[in-house]
């Protein structure tokens with residue numbers, strides 16, 4: 001599974017963002033990279049920085065991964081540079097960045113579309129790593145919503161879930177966006193577990209990483225916009241996560257050392273989820 005320069009190929013989404021670019025820099029140590037993001041200027045800057053750092057950039061493409069056929073187009077372009085060894089999916093929106101519907105499209109629909117695109121022809125040995133969130137672990141499961149999240153994702157499913165979340169948020173748009181974030185990240189955890197068996201039969205692995213609060217544009221925006229985020233940070237045993245901590249875990253998951261890890265999630269959250277689920281030390 002090699003690019004023409006002899007390195008393994010990786011596709012990185014959200015490549016101009018804080019976590020995506022840190023993971024790209026790390027995976028670029030032993031992969032040639034195909035980078036994609038919706039942000040054209042940010043993608044150009046990220047690719048040029050990585051080239052300057054000596055990383056092999058096999059290609060770049062601007063795309064909204066939640067758009068019709070866009071994930072398929074990106075996967076085909078990346079595979080055109082060589083069979084994929086690793087996929088790191090970091091594209092996403094936080095609650096402060098969009099409406100419930102926009103958050104569901106970026107975090108749930110785009111992830112499902114990307115995985116379906118990969119499944120058109122899974123490379124044996126492929127590892128896909130989805131950047132989920134501790135929000136997916138903290139989200140209170142709801143049977144009716146889980147039934148929607150387990151069914152195939154479509155624009156119609158997004159509309160009906162957004163309407164349900166609007167009702168649960170009593171018409172408060174910020175509450176609906178927060179619920180959309182939590183449930184879309186729970187959807188990421190569920191899809192990783194569900195796909196492990198069919199992927200394993202084809203010799204491919206899939207796993208997720210659940211960051212806590214990370215020092216990126218998104219993390220800082222949430223800290224400014226949501227008082228709850230600052231409270232969570234204050235309770236986090238190891239404090240704010242560095243994007244490089246996520247990248248180190250991604251590199252491990254993409255390596256042979258993780259060959260028996262699939263259908264699982266690794267929390268890189270400084271201990272926040274454990275504290276919040278178990279209650280404060282007494």
Ligand SMILES: NC(=O)c1ccc[n+]([C@@H]2O[C@H](COP(=O)([O-])OP(=O)(O)OC[C@H]3O[C@@H](n4cnc5c(N)ncnc54)[C@H](O)[C@@H]3O)[C@@H](O)[C@H]2O)c1
Pocket residue numbers: 013014015016017018019020036037038039042063064065066090091092093094105106110131132133134210211212213214215216217218219220
């Ligand atoms: N930063 C945190 O504190 C934190 C915590 C938990 C989980 N996460 C998750 O980590 C991932 C990366 O977050 P980050 O902190 O690097 O944020 P970021 O805003 O720095 O990066 C996200 C990137 O995704 C891109 N993007 C957004 N929507 C897209 C779409 N529809 N198609 C293609 N690209 C799109 C953006 O342009 C941006 O470059 C997200 O899924 C986020 O939910 C972040």
